[in-house]
Amino acid sequence: MSGILVYALHYEGAFNKNSLGAVSEGARLAGELGGECHVLVLGDRAGLPDDLCASLGRYGAAKVFRVEGPEGLAQPVVDAMAKIIADDGLGYALFGGGLLGFEIGAGLTARLDAGVCMEVTSVRVEDGKLVSERPILGDSSVSDVHYRAGVGVIIGRLNAFEVKEGGEGTAAVEDLAVEFAPHSLKATMVSRGEQRGAEVNIEDASILIAGGRGLGKAEGFEALEDLAGALGGAVAATRAVVDAGWYSYSAQIGQTGKTVSPKLYLAAGISGAIQHKVGMMSSENIVAINKDANAPIFEFSDLGIVGDLNKIVPKLTEAVKARKGG
């Protein structure tokens, strides 16, 4: 029960950064438990060449199981992981942050009658078993989660596990045939990875002005673009407003978007939900403007302004221009 199975998500020839973090973490923990870290990859055979799979060894994977199956959907992965865990008697399944990890981890929990902990920020070995640590109640408290029986499922928070390269370099790659459950094949991908809105680069910007639902409407972003222009930065957005079609997906911060750490992150009309916070919390200076004094964002901002952004942002733009011009 000391072995750990990690799911590694890939897309267009590269593994997801959060998956590589999970492999690194899985290898560290398996080492302490006296077992091995094995990795499951699943997709079209052509998109998973030997060298790509074997490269997971650099992050500490001892073995990589390659399964041919439909990409980007959770349930076929549940079938494959359940089989490997049962066949090899592994003790834990580990996932990096992101959407698929949540779905797969939850499905696997049901299938294996397992214990699960999600939003995990760190994992440690105690008495030969893994203990997960997760923030709860809007990050106001941190709890240890103990797995009491059966397999333990660990679903990491976005960016929780650091990517560490340094292994020998190659993992053994084993092709595995999996018979998928009938219901696992009843969801089919019609199109994947569609980019909505203009392509913008926010990851290289040292100043980001981010907008959320509090802007009220799509046009609210015009004032943020003016402020970004005055400060020499770029504009970013929350998932809610991207899903609503107000701004480009490529500018989205958080769980299924980008992770950034600019010198200045100015959040306008953003409440500060965990899914957003995980994508920007390492910014050097966080300024928040929100009319709700109880918004969670004020708990982790360095400067918080309680007020109407429609009044403040245009005046701030003028003041910044005046200051810089003078």
Next chain:
Amino acid sequence: MKICVLVKEVPDAAVEKRINPSTGRLDRSGEKNLNPFDTHAIEAAMQLKEGGAVQVDEVVAVTMGPETAVRALHKAVSLGADRSLHLTDEALSGSDVNGTGYALAKALASEQPDLVLLGQQSDDGECYTIGAVVADHLQMPSLTQVIKIDVDERSGDEASGRGRWALRCERQAEYGYDTVLVELPAVISVGDAVNEPRYPSLKAIMGAKKKPLDTKGTGDLGIEPGRVGYDNARAHCADFKAPAAKEPGKIIEDEDTTETVEQIVTWLDERKLLV
């Protein structure tokens, strides 16, 4: 077609959430609100019912929780559900995600729904996961964080009506937006961008308590007692502690905007962010 909507009562945002240190469980006293994400799930059910692309005979709200959870069902019914099912039993108290999902799946199985809808996350504890747990038990396809649902007619078994329909769902995943065709019966959790929930009419609020409500316990649904409840949870929370404290930030209440803006500019300038 029958749609079941999973709903949940959560602490009011205004009530401070607490963990009872002796039990390691969320102190659920003071709870009174329907999980905000669940109103989107009910609205999605109502839009399917009213949309006309598929005939929806019944929308059933389902919850698991103590006696007070009835309030969430009343809210769901006032928003349009036709009736509700309340799974309540002392044996279920303290169930973890695994036990909760298992018990809810048993309740849903008794209804044989063509579609199960739920909100993508709940505000109080476990997020994202219940839909996928339930789907695995029910052996149904599943998708979470869906922001657009269109009915897609499929060939299938005319006689039973089963497997005749699919939903074309859109959602944002790691690499952009995915469109996924999901055959029914299925479990779909929706994100808040999927719709704008309606407000219940006064008449609907007043009438909510008159709509049929079934109350069932573990014995009624064949729920194995050894798989639910705190003592049978596969994972236990313990050792609560405060997170690493961050220096509290400066707060400005905007009264005179010109003055506020001056303060912001000074603050930015001190940190050399205006170069």
